Amino acid sequence: SERHVISTFGPASGSAPSEALAQRVRGPYEVHDVSPVEYRVFLLGGQLLYNRAAPEQHLEPLLSGDLRTQLGQRVDVPCLPTEDGYSAQQWRMFETFYTAYNPNVIVFGVPRDEAALVNGLPRSSSPSLNLALEAAREYCTKNLIQLVLFTEAQLPPDLMAVLKKAESKDLPLLVAGVDESPMDLSKRLADTIAPLLKAQKAKKA
16 A cells, blocks of 8 residues: 555555555666566665765665676666665565566675764664574575665664574675775675576576
């Protein structure tokens, strides 16, 4: 319902709710839709995490380009349009509106402002991050999707501890350095994600 959409997106969300209902994700250079593609990587975490400067330095086109170079094929990289996202809200949006994208890989991004104050209260905490992460892991396991964790070095230590504890051979964690350029960051993400996409494809074949 419309009210549910507004509560998920927040009041200042512009055209995002109507685009969500139409299953579209607007990126810096293209509008993504659910048409089947060879490879798809879905970025959760909000624009403050991925949109690091000018449009050409947004991680969506950079990562798409770096993955294409490694795989020799176009890779669709939708990034949720929420400006200032946090894990529980981002996961709820994905699960409510975007599961038809059926990505090979989901990047579960946790921005440094994950627990920013809203009306004087932190909007997230270690337990709520943990819950969102568990929901994502369960969903990805069930749907044969590979999950990748991504955050920034400035994430508060109690939240970083949740991610470090979850990190494993099957659940890689990438941490963006304080001054790391978007180009370097994209290359590191691509180096982690490209082999996972190849493995995914073999699994789903």
